[in-house]
Amino acid sequence: MNTDPIADYLTRVRNAIKANHRVVEIPASNLKKEITKVLFDKGYITNYKFEDSTVQGTIKIALKYHPITKIPAIRTITRVSSPGLRQYAGMDNMPRVLNGLGIAILSTSKGVMTDKEARSLNIGGEVLCYVY
Template sequence: MTDPIADFLTRIRNAVKANHKVVEIPGSKMKEAITKILHEQGYILSYKFIKEDFKSTIKIALKYHPESHLPAIKGIKRVSRPGLRKYSNVSELPRVLNGLGVAIVSTSNGIMTDKEARAQKVGGEVICYVY
C-alpha cells in the first residue's frame, strides 16, 4: 500500500455507500487525528482505538439520519497525494462547499480543520475534503 490515508478514506467511502454501521481500519497516528476531527465535526458517531502488541486498529461507527437513513458523509475526497502534494498558506486555504464542508489540513501545529488553521494563522498540506 503506497498511500494509507487514501486507503483510510476509501474504506470509509465504501462503508457509507454499502450502508455499513461499523468500519475497521488499520491504525496510525495520522489516521487517529483525522478520525478525531471527523468525530468533532459530527461526521461519524463514535470511534475506538484498539492497540494490540505492534498492531493498532480503528473501529469507526458511521453516522446516519435516524428517519431518512441518509449518511452524514456525502463525500470524502483525497486532495494531497504522494505523487502531487498540495500546500496552502493561510490566505489560500480552501473553503469546502462555501463553508458547509471541512478541509483537513496538516500544519506545523498538528492536524486540524481549515477553520482552526485560519484562526491560528497557519497553512500546511491539505489532506482531504469532507462534506
C-alpha cells in the same frame, strides 16, 4: 504494501458508507487517529475506538446516519494531496469547501485540524482531504 495509507483510510470509509455499514475497521497510524478525532469533533461520525490488539492496532469507526431517512452524514470524502503531488495551502489561499458548509482537513505544524481552525491560527499546511 500500501503507498498511500490516507487514501486507503478514506476509501474504506467511503465504501462502508456506500454499503450502509454501521462500523468500519481500519489499520491504525497516528495520522489516521488524528483525522478520526477531527471527524468526530465535527460530527461526521458517531463514535470511534482505538484498539491495540495487533502490532499496528486498528481503528473502529461507527458511521453516522440520519435516524429517519438513513442518509449518511458524510456525503463526499475526497483525497486532495497525494504522495506524488502534495497540495499545500498557505494562510492567503486556504480552501473553502462548499462555501464553508464542508471541511478541509489539514496537516499543519500545530497538528491535524480543519481549515477554519488553521485560518483562525493564521497557519497553513498540507491539505489532506475534503469532507462534506
